[in-house]
Amino acid sequence: MTANDDILHRIATALERLAPPPAPPCDWLAAPAYVWTGAGQPVAAIEAPALARLTGIDQQKERVVANVTRLARGHAAHDMLLWGARGMGKSALVRAAVRQAQADGGSLALVQVASDAIPSISALFAQLARVARNFLVFIDDLGFAEGDTVGPRHLRSWLDGGVEARPANVRLAVTSNRRAIVPRHGAEQDDPINPRDAVDDNLALADRFGLSLGFHACSQDDYLAIVHGYAADLGLAVDEGAALEWSKRRGARSGRVAWHYVTELAGQAGRQTG
Structure with a gap:
C-alpha cells in the first residue's frame, strides 16, 4: 500500500465512524x-x-x-x-x-x-x-x-x-x-x-x-352552544357575555376559540382540561 493509499484508507475509515448508522426499518405494526x-x-x-x-x-x-x-x-x-x-x-x-x-x-x-x-x-x-x-x-x-x-x-x-x-x-x-x-x-x-x-x-x-x-364558521348561537358543551363536560359555569367578549377579542367564533375560552375558565378555577 502506498502512502497515498494509506491516507485515503484512513480518511474513509474516519468518515465511516462519523456517519450515523442507517435507521432501522419502520415497524408499521407497532404504534397507533x-x-x-x-x-x-x-x-x-x-x-x-x-x-x-x-x-x-x-x-x-x-x-x-x-x-x-x-x-x-x-x-x-x-x-x-x-x-x-x-x-x-x-x-x-x-x-x-x-x-x-x-x-x-x-x-x-x-x-x-x-x-x-x-x-x-x-x-x-x-x-x-x-x-x-x-x-x-x-x-x-x-x-x-x-x-x-x-x-x-x-x-x-x-x-x-x-x-x-x-x-x-x-x-x-x-x-x-x-x-x-x-x-x-x-x-x-x-x-x-x-x-x-x-x-x-x-x-x-x-x-x-x-x-x-x-x-363553516359559527353563528353566535352555535359558538355559545359549543362553549356550553365543553364547559358542561368539565363541570364549569359559563358567563355568555364573557364568552362573546373572548371571541370578539380574537376576531372569530369557532370551536377552537370556544375551547380556548373554556381552557381559560378551567385555569381560573384551578382545574385541568385533559
Whole structure:
C-alpha cells in the first residue's frame, strides 16, 4: 500500500465512524400513529379530544367516524377532504375518529405526512402496501402555491388510478381551508376560449375525494352552544357575555376559540382540561 493509499484508507475509515448508522426499518405494526418525514417515525399515542367534546359539527362527525370505522374493519371506505373555516375541528376530528376506531378494536394506524415530505408519499405507499394493516394517511392544512401544477397532478394520481395510486389498505384524509385546495381567482372566468376549463380543472381535484365535507364558521348561537358543551363536560359555569367578549377579542367564533375560552375558565378555577 502506498502512502497515498494509506491516507485515503484512513480518511474513509474516519468518515465511516462519523456517519450515523442507517435507521432501522419502520415497524408499521407497532404504534397507533406515525409521522412520515421521508421515513416512518412511530408516535406512542394519538393526541385528540374525545369525540363527545367535538360539538357543533355533528353531521360531519357522524360521516367521518363511519368512514374511518369502515376502513379500520377492512371494508370499502372513501378518501376524505375536510375543508372550510379554521378552528372548526377538521384535524381534531380525523385524529379522534382514528383513536375511537382503534379503541373499538379496528386494525388501523394514522400516518401524518410532514409538509415537506409530500413529494415522497409514493415511497410511503410502497411500504404500506406490504403491511397487513389499514392506514389513514393524513395531510393537514394542504394547499398548493399558485402556478404549482406538479403537486395537484400527483394528488390526482394518488387518488385514482395512476401508477402512484395509494394501495387498497390505505386511504387519504386531507384538510384544507379551500374546497378546491388550489388557489382560485376571478381571472379564471375570463378565459376567452372556454371560461369553465380552469374552474373545472381546479374542482376536479376536490371531486376525486369520495367524501368531501364543509366546515363553516359559527353563528353566535352555535359558538355559545359549543362553549356550553365543553364547559358542561368539565363541570364549569359559563358567563355568555364573557364568552362573546373572548371571541370578539380574537376576531372569530369557532370551536377552537370556544375551547380556548373554556381552557381559560378551567385555569381560573384551578382545574385541568385533559
